[in-house]
Amino acid sequence: AQKVTQAQTEISVVEKEDVTLDCVYETRDTTYYLFWYKQPPSGELVFLIRRNSFDEQNEISGRYSWNFQKSTSSFNFTITASQVVDSAVYFCARYTPNTGNQFYFGTGTSLTVIP
Amino acid sequence: NAGVTQTPKFQVLKTGQSMTLQCAQDMNHEYMSWYRQDPGMGLRLIHYSVGAGITDQGEVPNGYNVSRSTTEDFPLRLLSAAPSQTSVYFCASSYSGAPEAFFGQGTRLTVV
Numbered sequence: 001a002q003k004v005t006q007a008q009t010e011i012s013v014v015e016k017e018d019v020t021l022d023c024v025y026e027t028r029d030t031t032y033y034l035f036w037y038k039q040p041p042s043g044e045l046v047f048l049i050r051r052n053s054f055d056e057q058n059e060i061s062g063r064y065s066w067n068f069q070k071s072t073s074s075f076n077f078t079i080t081a082s083q084v085v086d087s088a089v090y091f092c093a094r095y096t097p098n099t100g101n102q103f104y105f106g107t108g109t110s111l112t113v114i115p
Numbered sequence: 116n117a118g119v120t121q122t123p124k125f126q127v128l129k130t131g132q133s134m135t136l137q138c139a140q141d142m143n144h145e146y147m148s149w150y151r152q153d154p155g156m157g158l159r160l161i162h163y164s165v166g167a168g169i170t171d172q173g174e175v176p177n178g179y180n181v182s183r184s185t186t187e188d189f190p191l192r193l194l195s196a197a198p199s200q201t202s203v204y205f206c207a208s209s210y211s212g213a214p215e216a217f218f219g220q221g222t223r224l225t226v227v
Contacts, residue, residue, distance in 0.1 A: 009155070033214045043203065045218045052214060091157060097212040102148070102173070105157035 002026045004094050006106035013082050014114050021077040021109045023092030029053070032096050034068065034075045039089040039108070048090075051075065082113045117141050121206050121219035128196040128226045136191040136222050138206030145211045147189035151175065151202040152221075158205060164189055165211070196226045 005024045013019045025034065036048040049059065051068050059066045063080045079086055092106040122137045140147065148163035150173075160173030164183040178200055180192040189208075193200060203223050209216040 004157075043223070044220050045205065047215075050214060093158075095214070095216070097214060102160055102163065103150070103158065103207070103216065105150075105159070107155055107157040 002028065002094065002104055004092055004104050004106040006090075006092055006109050008109045009107070010110045010112070012112045012114060015084060016081050018078060018080050019082055019111065021079075021090050021092075021111070023075045023077065023106060025073050025075065025092070025094045025104075027073075027094060027096070029096050032094055035091075035093040035095060035103070036066065036075075036077050037091045037093065039091065041088070045091070048077075050095075079111075082111075084113050084115050087111060087113045119206055119208050119217050119219040121204070121222050124220065124222060126222065126224050128193075128224065130196060130198060130226060132196050133192070133194050134196065136193075136204055136206075136224070138189045138191065138208075138219060139187050140189075140206075140208040140217070141187065142208060142217065143186060144208035144217075145186070146213075146216075147183065147206065147208045148173070148216075149179070149181065149189070149191045150205045150207065152205060153202050161191065161204075198226045200224065201226045 003026045032053045034051045038046040065078045067076045089108045089110045091108045093103045095103050119140045145166045149161040150158040152158045159175050162181040164170045170181050203221050205221050206219040207216045
């Protein structure tokens with residue numbers, strides 16, 4: 001199986017600390033996309049970012065940043081100056097178009113930000 | 116524009132009962148799929164459809180049936196519910212080959 005591994009099951013940080021969520025993926029495809037989703041306590045999946053396999057440029061959006069490295073098959077997510085509202089479960093997923101457009105999700109990392 | 120709509124949001128069933136989880140999208144997407152989310156397991160694909168009249172199995176299809184008679188709707192049927200089917204179910208839709216998908220709000224199902 002082409003797995004997505006999020007080795008960190010639970011992380012707790014104190015507010016204003018930086019935190020990095022790790023994601024390692026497996027794939028045999030040359031074209032694929034990597035996603036991060038946030039799932040707050042209310043349960044819905046909130047889209048955060050999408051990267052395609054040909055674009056290794058890192059991205060920053062406010063307090064969020066993503067580091068994509070094909071050489072290590074990793075797509076890590078960093079929250080800078082964490083806030084209580086960042087408390088949620090975060091999922092990394094790999095997506096391959098034209099095979100049913102299937103997502104392969106990691107098992108998620110539960111982040112708790114302590115005030 | 117409602118996006119992907121799932122009904123109901125919550126459901127409790129007794130073992131052996133049947134029910135249908137509804138999923139509708141108004142974006143004219145060809146692809147629709149159902150996932151289940153279990154603690155510590157992430158989301159796993161149950162069934163998917165690449166167009167009206169075409170369905171296929173995902174990673175965990177046992178105990179579920181699907182059909183796709185229209186582009187808009189993709190219901191998920193539990194013929195005889197089991198406690199192992201207690202989960203949160205998500206429906207998703209996308210254009211063919213598109214690098215994105217839209218998820219519904221989820222249905223929390225408890226089988227007692």
